[in-house]
Amino acid sequence: MALLEGKRALIVGIANQYSIATGIANVFAREGAELALTYQQERLKPKIERLAKDWPCQCILPCDVSQDDDIKQLFTKLKSHWSSIDIIVHAVAFAPMQELADDMVDVTTREGFKIAHDISSYSLIALTKAAKPMLTDNASVLTLSYLGSQRVMPNYNAMGLAKASLEAGVKYLASNLGPMNARVNAISAGPIKTLAASGIKQFRSILSYNQTMAPLRRNITQEDVGNTAAFLCSNLASGITGQTIYVDAGASIMGLAPNEIQ
Numbered sequence: 001m002a003l004l005e006g007k008r009a010l011i012v013g014i015a016n017q018y019s020i021a022t023g024i025a026n027v028f029a030r031e032g033a034e035l036a037l038t039y040q041q042e043r044l045k046p047k048i049e050r051l052a053k054d055w056p057c058q059c060i061l062p063c064d065v066s067q068d069d070d071i072k073q074l075f076t077k078l079k080s081h082w083s084s085i086d087i088i089v090h091a092v093a094f095a096p097m098q099e100l101a102d103d104m105v106d107v108t109t110r111e112g113f114k115i116a117h118d119i120s121s122y123s124l125i126a127l128t129k130a131a132k133p134m135l136t137d138n139a140s141v142l143t144l145s146y147l148g149s150q151r152v153m154p155n156y157n158a159m160g161l162a163k164a165s166l167e168a169g170v171k172y173l174a175s176n177l178g179p180m181n182a183r184v185n186a187i188s189a190g191p192i193k194t195l196a197a198s199g200i201k202q203f204r205s206i207l208s209y210n211q212t213m214a215p216l217r218r219n220i221t222q223e224d225v226g227n228t229a230a231f232l233c234s235n236l237a238s239g240i241t242g243q244t245i246y247v248d249a250g251a252s253i254m255g256l257a258p259n260e261i262q
């Protein structure tokens with residue numbers, strides 16, 4: 001039997017074919033899950049509809065996670081399709097571009113900081129809160145983080161702080177939802193070229209650095225993340241909650257890159 005057979009998964013965060021959430025949707029479809037998807041803006045809807053043709057998906061709904069009303073509407077509409085949800089994937093992050101270049105001390109603004117934390121961290125709480133009445137026994141909530149939450153990454157700035165908040169949120173939510181046998185985890189992914197990543201200054205250099213220093217000597221793919229996501233959201237991971245799992249070709253274990261010492 002496929003890993004996610006009979007499970008219903010809401011995936012929030014597909015923008016295009018390069019999105020990490022698209023990699024997750026591909027694997028979830030392969031593993032037998034039924035999908036519901038969201039789009040942030042009307043202009044993204046046709047792209048997502050085209051992608052969804054390859055997946056078991058009857059339900060594509062709008063949701064801007066910075067709007068409480070959108071989140072409320074999302075679950076009201078979802079209820080007319082599904083009586084319950086087994087999986088929520090939150091693959092959403094945003095900070096204004098000027099926050100993601102140069103020294104944090106110089107570029108971070110109160111407004112930029114607020115936006116980064118609202119969209120990239122609070123939205124996980126907001127979605128989980130709205131989904132809670134529909135979550136099944138052994139439900140799984142999954143979000144995406146990055147090593148910039150734990151270590152200083154050039155230009156990641158306020159987003160690093162937002163990811164630290166997100167990872168702490170995973171622990172609090174896991175504690176809150178544990179008694180109803182629902183699990184909450186994060187995948188900390190290595191760098192992948194996506195729309196969101198292209199907003200980070202020098203992202204190409206980060207990609208090539210990672211490829212040479214990671215123990216597996218490669219960058220990860222959307223499929224690598226999708227495979228771990230499928231495991232974490234399956235019954236095989238029934239004892240795992242509140243964790244941040246690294247899918248980064250091992251990069252996070254390294255102190256110095258081997259080719260930096262001659």
Ligand SMILES: NC(=O)c1ccc[n+]([C@@H]2O[C@H](COP(=O)([O-])OP(=O)(O)OC[C@H]3O[C@@H](n4cnc5c(N)ncnc54)[C@H](O)[C@@H]3O)[C@@H](O)[C@H]2O)c1
Nearest residue numbers: 013014015019020040064065092093144191192194195196
């Ligand atoms: N690409 C990487 O290198 C990398 C590494 C680690 C973690 N991540 C994380 O993976 C997740 C997905 O990002 P991605 O790299 O696939 O990029 P992406 O641009 O494909 O996806 C980001 C998604 O966030 C959505 N979004 C932004 N603001 C929103 C809002 N207000 N309401 C609803 N949706 C909104 C966008 O529509 C988009 O679908 C993010 O949390 C990102 O931080 C990415």
